[in-house]
Amino acid sequence: MKYLFRYLKYEPLLVSQVVVLTIITSALRVVHALINVQIFNNLIALKMLPFFQWVIYDVAIFAVLSVFLIILQIIREKTVQYLSRDLRQEIVRHLASRTIEQYQAQDTGVYASWLTNDMTTIENDGFGNILEAIQIITDPLFSLIALIQFSWTFIPLVLFVSLLTVVFPQVIRKQLAKASFSTTKANEKLLNVINDALGGFRTFAIFGVEQQLENRIINAVQVVIQKKVGQVKYQTVANNIAGFSNILGQVGIQAWTGFLALRHIISIGVIASSGNLSYNVFNSLAVIAPIWSEMTALEPIFKKYQLNDTVEPKKVGKNIRNESFNLLKVSNLQTQFDHLPVFKHPLNFVINAKEKVAIHGESGSGKTTFMKILSGQLRNYSGSLKLNQIEEKELSYDTLRRIILYIDQTPYLFNDSIRYNLCLGEDFSDKQIKIALTKADLWTFIEKLPKGLNTMVGENGTNLSGGQKQRLALARGLLRNRQVILLDESTSNLDKASALQVENSFLSLKDLTVIFVSHQLHDENKVSFDQVIEI
Numbered sequence: 001m002k003y004l005f006r007y008l009k010y011e012p013l014l015v016s017q018v019v020v021l022t023i024i025t026s027a028l029r030v031v032h033a034l035i036n037v038q039i040f041n042n043l044i045a046l047k048m049l050p051f052f053q054w055v056i057y058d059v060a061i062f063a064v065l066s067v068f069l070i071i072l073q074i075i076r077e078k079t080v081q082y083l084s085r086d087l088r089q090e091i092v093r094h095l096a097s098r099t100i101e102q103y104q105a106q107d108t109g110v111y112a113s114w115l116t117n118d119m120t121t122i123e124n125d126g127f128g129n130i131l132e133a134i135q136i137i138t139d140p141l142f143s144l145i146a147l148i149q150f151s152w153t154f155i156p157l158v159l160f161v162s163l164l165t166v167v168f169p170q171v172i173r174k175q176l177a178k179a180s181f182s183t184t185k186a187n188e189k190l191l192n193v194i195n196d197a198l199g200g201f202r203t204f205a206i207f208g209v210e211q212q213l214e215n216r217i218i219n220a221v222q223v224v225i226q227k228k229v230g231q232v233k234y235q236t237v238a239n240n241i242a243g244f245s246n247i248l249g250q251v252g253i254q255a256w257t258g259f260l261a262l263r264h265i266i267s268i269g270v271i272a273s274s275g276n277l278s279y280n281v282f283n284s285l286a287v288i289a290p291i292w293s294e295m296t297a298l299e300p301i302f303k304k305y306q307l308n309d310t311v312e313p314k315k316v317g318k319n320i321r322n323e324s325f326n327l328l329k330v331s332n333l334q335t336q337f338d339h340l341p342v343f344k345h346p347l348n349f350v351i352n353a354k355e356k357v358a359i360h361g362e363s364g365s366g367k368t369t370f371m372k373i374l375s376g377q378l379r380n381y382s383g384s385l386k387l388n389q390i391e392e393k394e395l396s397y398d399t400l401r402r403i404i405l406y407i408d409q410t411p412y413l414f415n416d417s418i419r420y421n422l423c424l425g426e427d428f429s430d431k432q433i434k435i436a437l438t439k440a441d442l443w444t445f446i447e448k449l450p451k452g453l454n455t456m457v458g459e460n461g462t463n464l465s466g467g468q469k470q471r472l473a474l475a476r477g478l479l480r481n482r483q484v485i486l487l488d489e490s491t492s493n494l495d496k497a498s499a500l501q502v503e504n505s506f507l508s509l510k511d512l513t514v515i516f517v518s519h520q521l522h523d524e525n526k527v528s529f530d531q532v533i534e535i
Helices: 002-008 014-045 048-097 108-114 116-148 154-199 199-206 211-262 269-288 286-297 301-306 367-374 397-403 417-423 430-439 441-449 466-478 498-505
Strands: 327-334 347-352 354-359 383-387 405-406 484-488 512-518 531-534
Touching: 002 048, 002 116, 014 048, 014 116, 014 269, 048 108, 048 116, 108 116, 108 154, 116 154, 116 269, 116 286, 116 367, 116 466, 154 199, 154 211, 154 269, 154 286, 154 301, 199 211, 199 367, 211 269, 211 286, 327 367, 347 512, 347 531, 354 367, 367 405, 367 484, 367 512, 417 430, 417 466, 430 441, 430 466, 430 498, 466 484, 466 498, 498 512
Parallel strands: 354 512, 354 531, 405 484, 484 512
Antiparallel strands: 327 347, 327 383
């Protein structure tokens, strides 16, 4: 509950508009009920002119009420969407603050579910309900005031039935919360399976097992169906318990109104009005328990986002003075995967600033793992890896990023323009971009494109060849001017001539430390390396 109220503070103007409009519509409903008293009293007294006058007044009130209800529904939906946007923004910011190692603890499908399926649930059961709850307060309040004007004896009866309406559905509150959380977890799994299966369509098609696309997705869908049916079961029970109490209360009020009318304590016309007013009270109170249960059921969902964690993981750790790289010293470095050592032997070597170093080894020897340790993506290692005499795992992730740049062997490209994939939202001049692309041997290709840098690359660069994707990633790295550049098989998809040209461009960067990972070195430039380290 506290999570929901927290976000109401983010949109005070919209929330205030919803409150004011809700108060107005509640007041108009009560005015309608009071007018009904006059309509029925004049009808019983056979007074035609006053009867039609009050009918006209009632129609006018309904017309005004309809206008305000339209405005209220629009403003309420706008408020829900803005609150949902604020929550999404905070979740994304929290994800962005994680290190790569922390981020990869979950599949991307899980995060996608947080921002889609979870948002739909929170909009309906959270923000939508909490704004609806304003009416749950205003409708009964105005209706009770009106009932008191008829007779104070309505109050004890209303309070008794209200207690039953609110308390009974709480019996299954915990079961509903558990079922709701299970549904969100099943949706996370479903989205992850869908992304995985659709991404592997080409593989299914190549091997002639397209049926697996349906099998994997439908099996996950079946789990979601089971969880959703279980959730609806508890929601339905809660709603019907509250609904029964609601009907019981309305019948009781009408019976008591009839009794008071027979005793000539109130007019007969109050019977119709008391029905409307009691409906306002009990209908509102009947949904308190289901709404409360739905809102409290969201608590486990909010907790998994860990939004109260104020620690910024990327800023935790030591800094390097002047952020100047001088020395990398590796001593007895080892790490494990599935309880087995990654490197055949613990690593021991020293790399000085501005050196050009080749890390050579067979496939599976741990070359990429070493690069990920050095770039701060993996910190679970034994032995020592020191930058400027400071243990790497003690340095903040932000410090490492400002000094070291890692260029992946399988670069990810966004479904956007070439310019965006180079700049990633940062500002670089066309001159800087051209220089980087020229060094990566890609400028000649791009300048011939009709849209040049504004050419769309497609989903994960599908409009580019493997070699072009690697060149673009290399240019993206060159733009950043980091002191240490890590190239992880970054020329593996290039032909030999292009690979040599790109590698020589990096080898000529005198002021930078460049570490190449490769399983196959070229004799033509092997002598240009300051050292070759075998892993």
